Amino acid sequence: GQNIDQPTEMTATEGAIVQINCTYQTSGFNGLFWYQQHAGEAPTFLSYNVLDGLEEKGRFSSFLSRSKGYSYLLLKELQMKDSASYLCAVTTDSWGKLQFGAGTQVVVTP
């Protein structure tokens, strides 16, 4: 079966750094996405990794190791508006079908 695991919740203070880990075991791999979702809203795209290594985009970076079935999303210089759920999703087929993890709720405190 498909398994995508990420922590349920993480708390950090404004200005700090938080790393959200995601491990996956899927039948096939076509890329890994990170999305941000605020309560009651649809997910917004943050990053996409298909090759091993680090992708940096401003305050957000995402890392992938395909051999380990592992990714992380790094959020730097945390702001209050970063409080949201962060979803790790793996695409396993040519149609781009996404399998989502349960999401990690990040709480940023003053």
Place this chain on the structure above:
Amino acid sequence: GAVVSQHPSRVICKSGTSVKIECRSLDFQATTMFWYRQFPKQSLMLMATSNEGSKATYEQGVEKDKFLINHASLTLSTLTVTSAHPEDSSFYICSATTSGGGDTQYFGPGTRLTVL
């Protein structure tokens, strides 16, 4: 670019009625659209994959006769919840992609369905 809209954003209906939700890609042609359902404090669960001009592919456990999907054009897919019941109350979200595979999926804003 890459904007996906959904209509309606919120709907309340009586048990037994049918509800249609539209998903449109506004500035690109979507070869594939996906429909998800999200219950409170849970992640998105894929319901079905919809390709323009062909029948939708449903995930295991999703009743195709209850959740009718029509992908009539490259910019429009509709989900009809037939004979809705309170347990169908959920947040329904569509996404669209141009070529599948590793292409980014762009999500619509979601439709909050409440069945009384």
